Amino acid sequence: MPDIRGVAGVYWGMPAIRPVVAASWQRSTAAGVQPAEAQAPLVLARAALDDYRTAHPLWRAMPVLHEVLEQAVLDCDALLAVADEHGQLLFVSGSSAARDRAERIGFAEGSSWDERIVGTNAPGTALALGEPVMVRQDEHFREAVHQWSCVAVPIRDPLSGGVIGAVDLTGGDHIIVPQTMAMLRAAARLAEMELMRSGVPAQRSAARVSALGVDSAALVIGDRTISLSPRHSEIVAMLVAHPRGLTGDEIACGLYESESGQSTVRAELLRLRSVLGDDVLASRPYRLTVDLAADWTDLQERLASGDLEQALRAYVGPLLPHSLAPAVVEMREVLHEALAAAVRACGRPDLLASWTRQPWAADDVRAWEALAQLLPMTSPMRAVAQAHIQRLL
Known part of the structure; x- marks a missing residue:
């Protein structure tokens, strides 16, 4: 059973806990996860799961992931799992014996392995951190998972950069080797390339700005991809909301709580025009001259x-x-x-x-x-x- 006293050094005679695991245990405890709980909850029943996963972007990448990983998974008596961005398992494949063993802890299609639901585990923790994670047997927060080890790598949307899921390999402790991580990293990159090939290029031909979940918006105009500064991101967001344009004073009011910043607005707009080009940002009033999706x-x-x-x-x-x-x-x-x-x-x-x-x-x-x-x-x-x-x- 995880003992949070161990985050300071050693617990029950075991070596010092890795910082990534200690931090995850703390998050799991704060979320109210119970270490003795036997199974992960099923959150997507079969009827809902089929519709949900075929509508998910990762559906397009599944053939690539299976082609790259399936034989290796069978060879090492492990399981291949693909989770969505919420930690819900969309696909689980492997030998029937391995799947039967995993179902005893609720590691099955439609179950939730969100870190805040089941505690420390590779797919859930990788999604929480947005980076690859290895979790050995006793590093899992729940006791029922201590017989398993797992490795997971996030998969990102190639346009927005946001995490849309994770690919995971779960099995015995023998999978915790650098080669497993390298293989999953390569598979995740191939999945992202497939998403780009099958869906993103058509979107990239139009002008588009992405500003959800980031402080610096990404602007795509034709073949150009522009990373805007936080201040320019704010101005572009305001102009998207006002397609007919805004005066310099109106932009200043939208940017600052007082009039003290109005003198800097003109300089910021000049810099933004140099970044976007006169053919994209017009003045009198300031407005975007392209149809900009957001x-x-x-x-x-x-x-x-x-x-x-x-x-x-x-x-x-x-x-x-x-x-x-x-x-x-x-x-x-x-x-x-x-x-x-x-x-x-x-x-x-x-x-x-x-x-x-x-x-x-x-x-x-x-x-x-x-x-x-x-x-x-x-x-x-x-x-x-x-x-x-x-x-x-």
């Missing part, structure tokens, strides 16, 4: 059309999360609350569970309450939800 406006359209599932998947984080510009703060809060309200009212436990597992929604007590009300009394997720409600209240 990830947050796409999300708004999905939300307005009632496609909550795709809207939730597209929300990789708040709009320019650390911006203090009044105009951006208002846009960010309106978008976040609109999505939060729709999720709370949707009546779908899977979407509520996905929402509450995100760091920007972990303290949404009304969403946790809605989730608890929908889940049956026997559901492990209900106990998790009730624990979070008590902590927040």
Whole structure:
């Protein structure tokens, strides 16, 4: 059983815990994970799972992942698993004997291995950190998983750079070797190349800006990809919201709480024009001269059309999360609350569970309450939800 006293050095005579594991144990404890719990919860039943995973971007990459990894998985009597960005297992493959053993701990398609649900494990911790992770047997937070070791690597959207899932190899302690990590890294990169080949190039031909979950927006215009500064990201976000344009004074009001910053706006706009070009940013008033799609406006359209599932998947984080510009703060809060309200009212436990597992929604007590009300009394997720409600209240 994990003993958090061990994060300071040694626990029960074992060697010092690796920092990445100690930090994960602390997060698991804070989330209320119970080390003695035997199984991971099933959050996507078979009927819902089939529709969900065929609509997920990683569906397009599965043939590549299987081609690269499947024989190696069989040779070492391990399991290949692919999780979505929420830690839900979309695919699990391997020998029937290995799958049978794994199902005893709930390591099966449709189950959740989010770190905040089942504690330290390679796919869940890799998603939490956004980087590759190895977890040996006793490093798992839950006792039932101590017979397994696992290695996982995140898979990123090639356009936005956001994590959309993870590829994982789970088996005996013999898989914890550098070759396993190298193989999974290569497989993840091939999956990202396949996503680029099959879906992203058509999007990249148009002008597009991505600013959800990042402080510096990425702007794609034709063949150019521009990384905007945080201040230029704020200005572009304001101009996207006002296609007819804004005066310099209006931009200054949107950027600063007082008039003290107005003198710097003109210089910032001149620098932005030099970055974008006169053919993209016009003046009198300042406006974008190209049809610029944006990830947050796409999300708004999905939300307005009632496609909550795709809207939730597209929300990789708040709009320019650390911006203090009044105009951006208002846009960010309106978008976040609109999505939060729709999720709370949707009546779908899977979407509520996905929402509450995100760091920007972990303290949404009304969403946790809605989730608890929908889940049956026997559901492990209900106990998790009730624990979070008590902590927040």
